[in-house]
Amino acid sequence: MAIMSEIAKKSGLTTEPVAIVWSNTKPDHALEIRPGTWACLMWYYAKAALDGKVTALSRNSFGCSGGAMGIGFGRPFEKHSSGNEENFCCFLSNGREGSKDTDAYDSHLNGITNPHQKEMLEKGERIKKNPSVAKEFLNALPFYDVPTEYVLFKPLSSTDPDELIKSVIFLVNPDQLSVLSILANYHRGQITDGVVVAAGAAGCQAIGVCTYNEEHSDNPRAIVGLTDLMARKSVRRTLGSDKLTFSVPYSLFLEMEANVSGSILESELWIELMNGA
Template identity: 45%
Template sequence: MESKIAGAVGLKYNPVAILLADEKPDNALQFKKGKWGCVMFMFANAAKGKTAAFDAQTYGCWGGGVGLGFGNTYLRFPGGVECFAHFLSSGNARWERGREVAKSVGDAAGKAFMENFLEGEGYVKTPELVEQWLGEIPMREIQAGYVLFKPLSEIDPQREKPETVVFLADPDQLSALVILANYGREGMENVTIPWAAGCQTIGILPYREAKSGKPRAVVGLTDISARKYVRGLLGSEYLSFGMPWEMFLEMEGNVEGSFLERQPWRSLLASKP
């Protein structure tokens, strides 16, 4: 499927369709069982034309398992949810349970992980605020065997129905996508920028929007760690813009006759380097 939006806003990279499936395509990239990896690295590869697959044993990291819909995989974090809450905030070095877990994990976890485990990533001020955030994350248990990332151009809408479609957009393109998301609707908040991991802003958060009475698009890739992992593949100027499938079709139908065919946008697009 070719996207009218992608052409009208001049996307550099393929829109990525996220699907649930019971079979894995033969050519799909996949993390090795039990090995760490960033889901957004696979997303970057899908944006560059490849297909990636994940299952309940190959989601890469604990946040990735949550983001893709494999339940509360933070329970599998060393020391469980409590240690994860300290990891994301102030660190585990300052409480007894955290120090005990650090000793049991030892060198097997790697230097960078242990530094963050002990000292904290500092993304949230306190462990209590992390636990409050975890209560808001719309965790789910998908009923399919696999989550797939595929270039939208390889999707046949007669046979496949993606959960989400995700664009990679620079500031000009993001501006256009925000306007288009609001173009045919009442209100002015049809796009949201939540605080979450990069994979969660393309996975479970758009999944949740699809089930709401008024679904919104979700801006993501504001996750600093994920940005670090994908910069070498994509460059530094992009954010993600994820939509539930039905919202994507709605926006596709609104391209013709919109501002995307008018002089201000076309002149801006023409002036891009």
């Protein structure tokens, strides 16, 4: 039985909610990334949200090392152009400037033939102040090595409750972010703890491991993502410039769905806002 969302209907979403599913089966006609090819996983998320396409990701086909970490395929630093964890921390921060061994770093840079990769490693992404802070970030990022062969991006309406659904993702504008934030906190008296902004996390890490991790909490929270500038650049033309992701573990999704009736999603205020009044 397909899963349909009252949240999506009553919040006026223009795209399909997307589920991240752990699976040992690859669906027929699923999109795949060619092994060794770089790709931003948020583009494949967008294909599920907009076009109803299913993507099957595996340990041999995950787009980029940050993406592998984001969806739960461990920490394959050796498959990143940085080559190892220490250099990856430099890549996330200030590049060559932050390296403890600039001679070794230069030697690694000299072996890179792709000019864009070389420049990024030399200058760094600058999302963390220095490699030490980047290391703290990696330590804080939830670690998963998923027990299944595949991680799937699936339109929610193509899933079945018997599947192992780990994350449900809504693509929201500011008004929808507001109302879903209220709904995520509707059954609790919290103010600051019900919704988390995944600052500094890649787009796929926010909808993936950061959301998976909430499943283990007594009070699972929603994760606001797509705050990653590289991901925003990758999907801007596809999804628009005013969107963020709002992802929840499956248990919280079910609780929110059960709370739609009688909630703010049925209020005059929300209906007026949704209709542009």
